[in-house]
Amino acid sequence: MDPLISRRALNRATLDRQLLLSRTERGVVDVVEHLAGLQAQTPHTWYTGLWNRIADFDPAAAGELLLKRELVRIALQRSTIHLVSARDCLAMRPLLQPVTTRMTRSAFGKRLSGVDLEELAEAGRELLASRPMTFAEMGRELAGRWPEADPHALGQSVRSLVPLVQVPPRGVWGRSGPVAHTSAESWLRFRTPAMAAGELVTRYLAAFGPASVMDVQTWSGLTRLSEVVETLDLRRFGDGSGRVLYDLPDAPRPPEDVPAPVRLMYDFDNLFLSHADRSRVISDLGGAVLTRFAGTNVAPRMILVDGFTAGDWTYRRAGGVATLNVHAWQPIKERDEVEKEALALLAFLAPGDEHEVAFFNASSMG
Numbered sequence: 001m002d003p004l005i006s007r008r009a010l011n012r013a014t015l016d017r018q019l020l021l022s023r024t025e026r027g028v029v030d031v032v033e034h035l036a037g038l039q040a041q042t043p044h045t046w047y048t049g050l051w052n053r054i055a056d057f058d059p060a061a062a063g064e065l066l067l068k069r070e071l072v073r074i075a076l077q078r079s080t081i082h083l084v085s086a087r088d089c090l091a092m093r094p095l096l097q098p099v100t101t102r103m104t105r106s107a108f109g110k111r112l113s114g115v116d117l118e119e120l121a122e123a124g125r126e127l128l129a130s131r132p133m134t135f136a137e138m139g140r141e142l143a144g145r146w147p148e149a150d151p152h153a154l155g156q157s158v159r160s161l162v163p164l165v166q167v168p169p170r171g172v173w174g175r176s177g178p179v180a181h182t183s184a185e186s187w188l189r190f191r192t193p194a195m196a197a198g199e200l201v202t203r204y205l206a207a208f209g210p211a212s213v214m215d216v217q218t219w220s221g222l223t224r225l226s227e228v229v230e231t232l233d234l235r236r237f238g239d240g241s242g243r244v245l246y247d248l249p250d251a252p253r254p255p256e257d258v259p260a261p262v263r264l265m266y267d268f269d270n271l272f273l274s275h276a277d278r279s280r281v282i283s284d285l286g287g288a289v290l291t292r293f294a295g296t297n298v299a300p301r302m303i304l305v306d307g308f309t310a311g312d313w314t315y316r317r318a319g320g321v322a323t324l325n326v327h328a329w330q331p332i333k334e335r336d337e338v339e340k341e342a343l344a345l346l347a348f349l350a351p352g353d354e355h356e357v358a359f360f361n362a363s364s365m366g
Contacts, residue, residue, distance in 0.1 A: 001238070002236045002237055002238040002244060003237055003238070004237065004238045004239070004240055005210060005237040005238070005239060005245065005253075006240075006256055007239075007279065007280060008256035008257075008307070009253065009255070009256040010210065010239065010245075010280045011256070011260070011280050011281060011307045011308065012253075012254045012255070012256055012258050012260065012307065013209070013210060013247075013251070013252065013253045013254065014208060014209075014271070014280055014281065015260055015281075015304075015307055016252050016253075016254050016258075017206060017207050017208065017209065017251070017252065018035070018053070018207065018208070018271055019031065019034070019035075019053040019054075020052065020053065020260070020261075020263055020271070020304070021254070021258065021259075021260060021261070022261075023052075023053060023054055023055040023057075024053060024054055024055065025054075025055055026054070028050060028054065028057075028061070028062045028065060028071070029065065029070055029071065029085050031050065031053060031054055032050075032071060032083060032084060032085055032088075033084075033085050033087070033088060034206070034207060035053075035207050035270070036077075036084075036088070036092075036200075036203045036204060036206075036207050037076060037077065037082035037083060037084040037088065037092075037270075038050070038082060038083045038269075038270060039077075039080055039081070039082055039083075039268040039269070039270050039273060040073050040081050040082055040083040040171070040268070041080055041081040041268065042267065042268065043170055043171045043176070044171070044173065045266040045267050045268065045301075046083055046266060046268070047059045047062065047063075047173060047266075048264070048265075048266040048301075048345070048348075048349070049265070049266045049269050050062060051345070051348050052263050052264070052265065052266075057348075059173040059174075059348075060173050060174065062173065063171070063172040063173035063174070063175070064172075066168045066171055066172055067168050067169075067172060069086055069187060069188060070085065070086055071083055071084070071085060071086070072084060072085075072086060072089045072165040072166075072184065072187065072188070073165060073166045073170075073171055074089050074093065074163060074164065074165045074166070074184060075100050075159060075160075075164070076089075076092050076093060076096050077096060077099070077219055077220050077221055078099065078219075078220070078221040078273075079099050079100040079102075079103040079104070079160075079221060080268075081166065083171075086188050086190075087192055088195075089163070089165065089184055089188065090163075090184060090185075090188060090190070090191065090192045091192050091193065091194060091195040092195050092200070093163045093184065094194035094195075095194055095195050095196070095197060095200055095222075096220065096221065096222065098222070099220070099221035099222060100159070100160045101160050101161075102221075103160075103221075104156060104157055104159065104160035105160070107156070108150070108152075108153035108156050108157055111149065111150040111152075111153035112149055112150070112153050112154070112157060113148075113149070114146075114148060114149070115146050115149050115154070115157075117157070117161060120142070120146075120154065120157060120158065120161060121158065121161035121162055123142060123145060124138065124142070124158030124161065124162050125162055125183055127141055127142070128162070128164075128181065128182045128183050128186070129183075129186060131182075132167045132180035132181055132182040133180055133181060133182075134155075134178050134179055134180050134181070135152070135155035135156055135158075135159070135179070135181070136151075136152075136155065137155075138154070138155040138158055138181075139151030139152050139153075139154050139155035139156075142154040142155065142158070159181070162183050163183060163184040163185070164181040164182065164183060164184065165181065165182060165183075165184050165187050165188075166179060166180070166181055167180050167181065167182055167187065197222070197225065197228045198228055198231060198232055200220065200222075201216055201225065201228055201229060201232060202232065202248060204216050204219055204220070204274075205234070205246065205247055205248050205251065206248060206251065208270075208274050208275065209245075209246070209247045209248065209251060210235075210237050210245040210246060210247035210251075210253070211245055211246065211247075211275060212239075212243050212244060212245055212246070212276065212277070213225050213226045213229050213244075213246070214243075214276035214277075215274070215275040215276050215277065216229070217276070218273075218274065218275060218276040219270070219273070219274035219275070229246055232246075233249065234246040234247060234248065234249070235247045235248070235249050239277075243277070260304065260306055260307035261337070261341075262303070262304065262305055262334060262337045262338050262340075262341045263303070263304040263341070264301065264303055264304075264313050264324075264338075264341055264342060264345050265301060265302050265303070265304060266301055267299040267300065267301045268299055269302075272302065281304070281307065281308060281309065282308070282309050283308040283309050283310065283329075283330075285329055285330055286302070286308070286309035286310070286329060289329045289362075300312035301313050301314070301315075303326065303338065305332055305334050305337075305338065306334070309329070310328065310329055310330055310332055311326055311327050311328040311329045311330075311332065312327050312329070313325060313326050313327065313342070314327070315346075315349065317350055317353060320352075320353055320354060321353055321354045321355075321356060322346050322349065322350035322353040322354070322355055322356070323355075323356045323357070323358060324342045324345065324346055324355075324356070324357050324358070325357075325358050325359075325360060326338060326339075326342060326357065326358065326359045326360065327360050327362070328359060328360065328361050328362060329362050330362065331361075335359065338359075339357050339359075342357045343355055343357060
C-alpha cells in the first residue's frame with residue numbers, strides 16, 4: 001500500500017518547491033527554469049511572482065533579460081502566455097504544440113473554411129520576417145490572400161501554427177508597447193532538441209509535486225500522460241482520497257509543521273492553476289469564495305497565510321499614495337505579518353510613494 005501524505009505535508013512540499021517557504025538567492029533565469037515558466041499573459045504582474053521567490057529581486061534587471069532574449073513570453077502550457085527561458089521556449093513548444101493547436105481550432109476552426117493551414121503558416125512566417133506584428137495587423141495582411149476568411153481567425157491561427165513570442169518593450173518593467181509578435185526561431189536564432197514528455201513530467205514534479213497524473217495534465221494541457229508517468233522511476237503516495245500522487249525519489253518533502261510565511265501572490269500565479277485538485281493551497285472557505293470570481297474574467301491576487309489562501313489583495317495609486325487593500329476571507333490572526341509583507345510589496349511596486357495598508361473583512365467585501 002502506498003504511504004499516505006497529509007494535506008499539510010503536501011502543502012509544505014509544494015510551497016518548498018515553489019520557493020515560497022523562503023526566498024532564494026538563485027538567479028532569475030535559473031528560477032524561471034526551475035518553475036518551468038510563470039504564467040504571464042499580463043505584461044507585468046508576473047514580476048510580483050518573482051519578487052515573492054527571489055531575495056533582493058531587481059525587476060529592471062529581469063526586464064533586461066527580455067531585451068537580451070534570455071527570457072521570452074510565448075503560448076505554452078494550456079495555450080496561455082508563459083514567461084520561460086529561451087532554452088525552454090524552443091524545447092517545450094514542440095511537445096506542447098498539440099495543446100495550442102487543439103484550443104485554437106476549437107475557437108477559430110469554423111471561421112477558416114477553405115484555408116490551407118500549411119500555406120497560412122508559411123504566409124505568417126513571411127510576414128513576420130519583415131517586422132513584428134500584432135494579430136490585428138497580421139489579420140489585415142492575410143485577409144488580402146484569403147478575403148473570405150475572418151481576419152481575426154487568420155491572425156490567431158498563425159499563433160497556433162508558428163511559435164510566436166511577444167517582443168519587447170511589451171513586458172519590460174516600467175515600459176509598455178503593442179502586443180507585437182515574431183517567430184521564436186527568428187527571435188532566438190538558435191535551435192535545441194524538443195523536450196521529451198518524460199522530461200516535462202519530471203520538471204513539473206520538481207516544481208509542483210507530489211502530484212497525480214491529472215494534476216500534470218491540468219498544468220500542461222496534454223492528455224494521456226499516465227503511460228508516460230508509468231515509465232518513470234517515481235515514488236508513489238496516497239492522499240487519503242483514493243488518488244495516487246507521484247514524486248521524484250529525492251525531492252524535498254519537509255515536515256508539515258515547517259512554518260510558511262505570508263505571501264501576497266500575483267493574479268495568475270501557477271501555484272493556483274497547476275493542479276486538478278487545488279486543495280493543497282486553497283482552503284475550503286477559499287474554494288467557496290473563489291466561485292464569486294467565476295465567470296467575471298477576473299483572477300484574484302490571493303494571500304497565503306500559514307500556506308493556505310486566507311484572502312485577496314488589490315492595489316491602487318493616487319496622489320502620491322499607494323494603497324494595498326487586504327480582503328480577509330476569514331479572521332487572520334497573523335495580521336501584523338500580512339501588514340509587514342504588504343508594506344514590503346508596496347515598496348517594491350511603488351518605491352517613490354507613501355504607503356498605506358487597509359484591511360477589510362469578508363462581510364464588507366460587497
